[in-house]
Amino acid sequence: MAQTVLDVIERAELYKPLRMNLFLNKLKFELYYTVKLLIPRPLQIRIRRVLIRRKMPSVQHLWPIHEEAGAKPENWPGWPEGKAFALVLTHDVESSKGLNRCQKIAEMEMSHGFRSSFNFVVGDYAVPEELKRFLQENGFEIGIHGLHHEGNLFFTRARFNRHSKIINSFFEKWQCSGFRAPSMFRNLEWIRELNIEYDSSSFDTDPFEPQPDGVKTIFPFIVQKKKKHRPFVEMPYTLPQDFLVFILLRDKSGDIWKRKLDWIAEKGGMALLITHPDYMNFDGNTGYDEYPAEKYSEFLEYVKVNYDQRFLNPLPVNTARYIMNAHGMKRKERLT
Numbered sequence: 001m002a003q004t005v006l007d008v009i010e011r012a013e014l015y016k017p018l019r020m021n022l023f024l025n026k027l028k029f030e031l032y033y034t035v036k037l038l039i040p041r042p043l044q045i046r047i048r049r050v051l052i053r054r055k056m057p058s059v060q061h062l063w064p065i066h067e068e069a070g071a072k073p074e075n076w077p078g079w080p081e082g083k084a085f086a087l088v089l090t091h092d093v094e095s096s097k098g099l100n101r102c103q104k105i106a107e108m109e110m111s112h113g114f115r116s117s118f119n120f121v122v123g124d125y126a127v128p129e130e131l132k133r134f135l136q137e138n139g140f141e142i143g144i145h146g147l148h149h150e151g152n153l154f155f156t157r158a159r160f161n162r163h164s165k166i167i168n169s170f171f172e173k174w175q176c177s178g179f180r181a182p183s184m185f186r187n188l189e190w191i192r193e194l195n196i197e198y199d200s201s202s203f204d205t206d207p208f209e210p211q212p213d214g215v216k217t218i219f220p221f222i223v224q225k226k227k228k229h230r231p232f233v234e235m236p237y238t239l240p241q242d243f244l245v246f247i248l249l250r251d252k253s254g255d256i257w258k259r260k261l262d263w264i265a266e267k268g269g270m271a272l273l274i275t276h277p278d279y280m281n282f283d284g285n286t287g288y289d290e291y292p293a294e295k296y297s298e299f300l301e302y303v304k305v306n307y308d309q310r311f312l313n314p315l316p317v318n319t320a321r322y323i324m325n326a327h328g329m330k331r332k333e334r335l336t
Contacts, residue, residue: 042288049248052208059207064240064260066205069216070267076219077326078268084310085265087303088235088272088319089116090200092145092180096125098277103131105277106140108293112300117141117316118277119180121149122170132174141315143178143200144170154187164193171195178316180274184209188223188234198233198320199223200272206237208244218269220323231329233320238264239273246291247279254295258302265307270319 039047079086089109093099102118109116118135120127122144132142146153147163154160171177177197186201198220205214215221218238224231239260245251257273264271281290303311314322 045247045289049250052244052248055207062205063207064205064256065263066214066216069204069214069218069238070263070269071217072268073217073219073221075327077323079312080322081312083312084307085268086270086312086314086319087114087261088270088314088316089114090143090180090237090272090274090316091116091118092182092274092276093118093120094124094145094149094182094276094278095121098279099125099127099131101277101280101282103134104282105275105280105293105296106135106138108297109300110138112297112304114300114313115139115141115315117143117178119143119145119178121145121147121182122167123147124149139315141178141317142174142176143180143316144174144176145180146182149182152183152185153181154185154190157190160187160190164190168195176317178320185211189225192223192225192229192232196232197317197324198235200235200237200316202234202236204236204238206240206244208248218264218267218271220270220319222323222327222329224329231324233323235270235272235316235319237272237274238269239271242273242275242291242296243279243289246295247289254299254302257299261303265311272316 091098091102091105093102099120106116106118115138118140120142123146135142144167147166151159153163167179172195177195179191179194179196179199179201181191181199181201184201184203184206186199188199188202191199191201202215203209204216204218206212207214215234215236217236220233220235222231223234239257245254245256249256261271275296279290280293280296281287282293284292286292
C-alpha cells in the first residue's frame with residue numbers, strides 16, 4: 001500500500017520543490033485577485049470566456065476526459081456492495097447570496113434521493129445555526145471552504161499559518177473534517193496541518209484553473225509523505241464545475257456532465273461534482289453569472305434513470321473513511 005501511495009504522489013508531482021516559475025505564477029494570480037476587485041464582474045466573465053476559447057484547441061485531448069486518469073490504482077478495493085461507481089455531490093458556497101439558496105438545493109436533492117456536502121467560507125459570512133441544523137438533521141455534510149474566498153491561501157507560509165489556526169478552530173467548533181481551498185489552490189504538504197480527514201482541492205484534469213496541474217486520477221487516494229505524518233484522503237473533483245460548464249462555456253444541455261459521468265462509470269471511478277449555490281438560479285430570471293437550477297436537477301435525474309442501483313451516493317467524509325479503512329490505515333489525532 002505504501003508504495004502505491006508514493007507512486008500516486010510522485011505521478012501527481014505533489015511535493016516538487018518550490019521553484020521560481022511556481023512563485024511567479026503564484027504572484028501573478030495574487031495580483032489578479034487584487035486587480036479583479038476593480039474590474040466589473042460582467043467584464044471579468046467576458047475576459048475569461050475569451051481566454052478559455054483561445055486555450056480550448058490545445059487542451060481538447062485532456063479535457064474533459066483525460067484517458068490516463070481512468071487507470072485503477074494498484075490494490076484498488078472497489079466500491080462497497082459491488083457498485084460500479086460513486087457519485088459524490090458537493091457545493092461551494094462563495095457568498096451570502098449562495099447561502100440563501102442552500103436549503104432549496106438540499107430539498108431538490110432530497111426529492112431525487114441524493115445527499116451532498118456544503119462547504120462554507122467561514123470568514124466571509126455567518127452560517128445560520130438553523131441552516132447547519134437542517135442540513136445535518138437531513139443527512140447532509142458540512143465542510144470548510146477556506147477563511148476568505150479571495151486570494152491564495154498558500155501564497156506565503158505566514159498567510160497559511162494565520163488562516164489555518166482559525167480554520168482549525170472551526171473544524172473543532174463545527175465537528176467537521178472536510179476541506180476545499182478557494183479557487184482550487186492547493187499545497188498538499190501544508191494542507192495536512194489542517195485537522196481534516198479529507199481534502200478536495202484537486203482535480204483529475206482541468207486546464208482552465210489558476211493552478212492547472214491535475215492529479216490525473218478519478219479515484220480518491222491517501223496522502224502521507226512520511227510515516228510520522230497524519231494521513232488524509234485526497235478526493236479530486238472529476239466532473240467539470242458548473243461555473244465553467246454553464247457560465248463560461250455557456251453550455252445549454254449539460255451534456256458535458258453526462259459524457260464525463262458515463263466515462264467515469266465505465267472506469268469504475270468517483271464522479272465528484274462541485275456546484276455553486278451562488279450561480280444556481282431558482283426564479284427563472286438568470287443573470288450573466290447564473291444558470292437555471294433545473295440543469296442540476298436534470299443531471300440528478302439522468303444519474304437516477306440511467307444508473308439505478310449501480311452507483312453509491314456517499315458523503316465525502318464517508319468516502320474518505322472507506323478508503324482509509326480499506327487500506328488498514330487509522331487517522332492520527334495529533335499533528336507531528
